[in-house]
Amino acid sequence: MKNRLILYVLVLVILFSLGFTLPTDMRSLSIDIFIFAIYAMAYDILYGYTGQFSYGQAVFFGVAAYGLLLPVLHTNTNLWVSLTIALVITVVFGIVLGFLAVRLGGAYFVIITIIFNLTFYLIALDWIWLTGGDDGLTFRAPKIEFGVFSLSLYDPVVTYYFMLSFLLASYLILKRLISSPIGKVLIAIRENEERAQLIGYNVFRYKLLAYVVSALFTGLSGALYSLRTRYASADYFNIALSVQPIIWTLVGGAGTLTGPIVGVILINPLIYYIGVWWKHYLSIIGALMIFVVIYSPKGIVGNLINKIEKS
Amino acid sequence: MLRVEDVDVFYGKSHILHGIEMDIQHGQIVALLGRNGVGKTTTIKTIIGILKPKKGRIIFEGQEISKIPTHEIARIGISYVPQGRRLFNKLTVLENIIIGLTVKKELRNNESYQDKIKKVLEIFPQLESLLNRPVETLSGGEQQMVAIARALVTNPKLLLMDEPSEGLMPVLVQKLGDTIKLINQMGVTILLTEQNVSMALKIADKVYIMDNGEIRFKGNPTRLLKDEDLLLKYLGVR
Known part of the structure; x- marks a missing residue:
């Protein structure tokens, strides 16, 4: 317990000090990592903790990205209002799509989430009047306002701390969720759905809850990403973006919450640096996936936890 | 009945x-x-x-x-202890037992978790020293006790x-x-x-x-x- 506390404090001190000291490119990469770490944790709630293998989370990433962009672009709403709109819209979509998908188990669930993803992607490509299609839409990032104080997201240091604070808040909320009785029920459903039902749990309701919570935090990362890039396009619904959290989660360790963050920390720098000089960089990700699946099927953090438990 | x-x-x-x-x-x-x-x-x-x-x-x-x-x-x-126990292997003995408790609001409110757990431990005193062990590490007999304890805890x-x-x-x-x-x-x-x-x-x-x-x-x-x-x-x- 004490060791864990020291580790948490150490990580926080490092993260806070890096905001000022990192070179520009690495700070930029860190900001991306913070945003995608939220996405990865959201996926872990759905797959790692509840066993629902979705192949279409980019739907919520894209919906929230536009949910933030459109109000700012057309009505010049402030940051907090537009972020709230983005998240509310994402939750509504989460409930509707979840209601349709969660009833279906196993392969049917995977297939319907792919169908959702492709449908939203094609709609986003087609409805150019709304989304800008493939070219996308750009906007001016609103200021971060706290009463009389305001900060600009055009300052990379501000963006660093802004995104970091969302990552930390998301981690704490999700950690609290999985440690609560609800979290234990989600694990119970992943372990044995029928058994959870026999104890008296409405499995559908809990699976839907996990789906919506995952959609909400995926949406948060999508909204933050559009805020960071000050842009969104149909590509934010691309199915490749639905594959990424699967890779982060499997490499880092499903059902660990920190594992998927480790996955992002390992994989995104690979893409960021190697992708610049080698166009076949994805083959490295593929090789890493194969290596992890064969030698560490529980993922890096999952394997580490296993070793600690055994010792 | x-x-x-x-x-x-x-x-x-x-x-x-x-x-x-x-x-x-x-x-x-x-x-x-x-x-x-x-x-x-x-x-x-x-x-x-x-x-x-x-x-x-x-x-x-x-x-x-x-x-x-x-x-x-x-x-x-109506509680059910299925054939082959079917416990939640990744959860501990204690978590397996209290997961049966969280399902009913009235169970949470009327009596504390501790009292409920104490009651089932009176029936299965052997489980007391195993509460924080993952159930997958228990023997068949111990797992059966956990399965029954979990069913009993819901009254x-x-x-x-x-x-x-x-x-x-x-x-x-x-x-x-x-x-x-x-x-x-x-x-x-x-x-x-x-x-x-x-x-x-x-x-x-x-x-x-x-x-x-x-x-x-x-x-x-x-x-x-x-x-x-x-x-x-x-x-x-x-």
């Missing part, structure tokens, strides 16, 4: 249960016996709502339960136990019989399916024998023990 009235159950096109009739009174231990594959587990699964009857009704305390979902049946006071009125002695050493089977008796004395009505005929007949107030998806015998254990032909024909014992 529980009446099963003329119940027929199908798996796809296969007709598994034929006109099952059962009557369980409050406070009884009822044993459902029969060889492998005669429909005992199917009957239990139908009572708990995993399978739905094509014909007939199941009445629990005056309420028809054959059409309501499994989780609601569990909430009205069930009727406990369904499917082959509770399966895979246990003979000495543990004897102990299990005593535990079932103890649970019954605490006011829980019990319906159990068993392959271990001698243990079941020692503790049961009433016995049903099944064969080919039909009830072939209904009566008290003394009557059954006198009928050697029946014992041999349907249970393979003398």
